[in-house]
Amino acid sequence: MSSVDTSLPPETTGAAAELAASHAADHPLKLYGGWFCPFVQRSWITLVEKRIPHQYVEINPYNKEPAFLAMNPRGLVPTLAVPVDAQGKQQRPLFESSIISEYLDEAYADEEKHGPALLPKGPYEKARARLWIDHISTRIIPAFYKTLQHTPQKPYSIDQARGELHGHIRSFAEQMDPTGPWFLGEQISLVDISLAPWAKRLWLIDHYKPGGLGIPEQGDGIWARWHTWLEAVENRESVKATWSADERYLAAYKRYAEDTTNSLVGQATRQGSRLP
Numbered sequence: 001m002s003s004v005d006t007s008l009p010p011e012t013t014g015a016a017a018e019l020a021a022s023h024a025a026d027h028p029l030k031l032y033g034g035w036f037c038p039f040v041q042r043s044w045i046t047l048v049e050k051r052i053p054h055q056y057v058e059i060n061p062y063n064k065e066p067a068f069l070a071m072n073p074r075g076l077v078p079t080l081a082v083p084v085d086a087q088g089k090q091q092r093p094l095f096e097s098s099i100i101s102e103y104l105d106e107a108y109a110d111e112e113k114h115g116p117a118l119l120p121k122g123p124y125e126k127a128r129a130r131l132w133i134d135h136i137s138t139r140i141i142p143a144f145y146k147t148l149q150h151t152p153q154k155p156y157s158i159d160q161a162r163g164e165l166h167g168h169i170r171s172f173a174e175q176m177d178p179t180g181p182w183f184l185g186e187q188i189s190l191v192d193i194s195l196a197p198w199a200k201r202l203w204l205i206d207h208y209k210p211g212g213l214g215i216p217e218q219g220d221g222i223w224a225r226w227h228t229w230l231e232a233v234e235n236r237e238s239v240k241a242t243w244s245a246d247e248r249y250l251a252a253y254k255r256y257a258e259d260t261t262n263s264l265v266g267q268a269t270r271q272g273s274r275l276p
Helices: 014-022 038-049 066-071 097-107 123-148 158-174 190-199 203-208 221-235 237-241 246-257 264-271
Strands: 030-033 055-058 079-083 091-095
Touching: 014 055, 014 237, 030 038, 038 097, 038 190, 038 237, 066 079, 079 097, 091 097, 097 190, 123 158, 123 190, 123 203, 123 246, 123 264, 158 221, 190 221, 203 246, 221 237
Parallel strands: 030 055
Antiparallel strands: 030 079, 079 091
16 A cells, blocks of 8 residues: 555645644644644644643654654654743653643643633543543544545445444434533533544545435434534634644545555554554
8 A cells, every 4th residue: 555644735724824823933832733633633622722822833743753753752643742841941742632631621720821621520520521532532533434434345334334423423412411512511621622623524524425424414302412512613713723724634534535544543444443
């Protein structure tokens, strides 16, 4: 299989370019990311929601620079460089987008400066939120890639892949606060942020796959609740601000739709193994 991922355009566009430019100056807290990566967008949304000063550093994780690998030998984005000292001359790395988001929520907990906490304070409520974040990471997201990477050569049909994705999304929607619009109610949380980047990319399935996503526009109360949530996500300023031009995503995800991507996520989906 040819190596195609190194041809990705190297910079953000659209609203994300404006955001990146406004956070280009050197800062002790640095987010290393790739504009096309939904895991990166998950962490970037958290930074925006929490109003956290930072530097955004765009890299191509398929063409890793030695300095980046020295900081994160796994070479994955997002990577957050966290200052060790007050001057920010030394940094320690964090990776895994869910862990980065939780760290940012806990480390920048001053609500006057950084807004409300993105996880509930009660032990049960916090545990429940984490349970549904896990559902997103281990069920919805793999089903998204399984559907997008479907080709006629697969041992399962596009209808089977789409049905699996529908089932995981429906289970998620059934657990939403009935008043909403967010999963936990009136305020956005890490549960919403965990799924938002992939929810924003669902239109790629409509574009690339026969029959598209196939979730009914009009349906029972569960699908109506899902659409209320999805509309809130699509209209959230932090989501829009971290989004590049649509045509860039069409180009970036064409390799997924053709199942030719060499990304670790693409390879894991192809092999039926856990996503990295």
